[in-house]
């Protein structure tokens with residue numbers, strides 16, 4: 045199964061840690077969004093899209109990348125994130141955009157990530173040390189589960 049993971053991770057590289065574990069488990073190509081080539085996506089069976097959550101959505105770099113993709117035919121995708129509150133509801137915008145481009149979403153993963161936005165940094169932020177070993181083990185199990193869904 046040829047897999048690509050496209051990710052943006054700018055706050056504390058939290059999502060990058062998750063993306064690396066998933067890529068390792070899936071034997072996937074791992075590419076930061078700014079280096080991803082829209083015309084190469086057609087060659088993959090499964091594509092993962094992930095970033096930290098910014099103002100209740102995925103990072104705008106990733107959302108804009110998806111907006112510019114050509115329409116896909118029966119292309120499978122999964123989405124993932126890290127965030128302060130670890131809620132999957134933040135995936136709604138990205139999922140909607142992907143479905144509009146012709147993707148079907150096979151699964152989604154989220155976990156908490158170290159967050160020092162605004163006044164939080166005075167106290168060292170929240171979720172320090174996240175994603176931790178347990179989060180990364182869950183990300184690995186999620187990636188393993190994707191193989192059974194294909």
Ligand SMILES: Cc1cc2nc3c(=O)[nH]c(=O)nc-3n(C[C@H](O)[C@H](O)[C@H](O)COP(=O)(O)O)c2cc1C
Nearest residue numbers: 053054055056057058059096097099100128129157
């Ligand atoms: C400007 C900014 C806005 C954020 N907005 C949210 C938010 O709306 N909800 C949330 O749960 N976390 C929010 N966070 C926390 C990040 O989603 C969290 O730290 C994430 O793990 C960052 O991922 P990254 O290090 O891969 O970029 C925000 C962080 C920043 C810096």
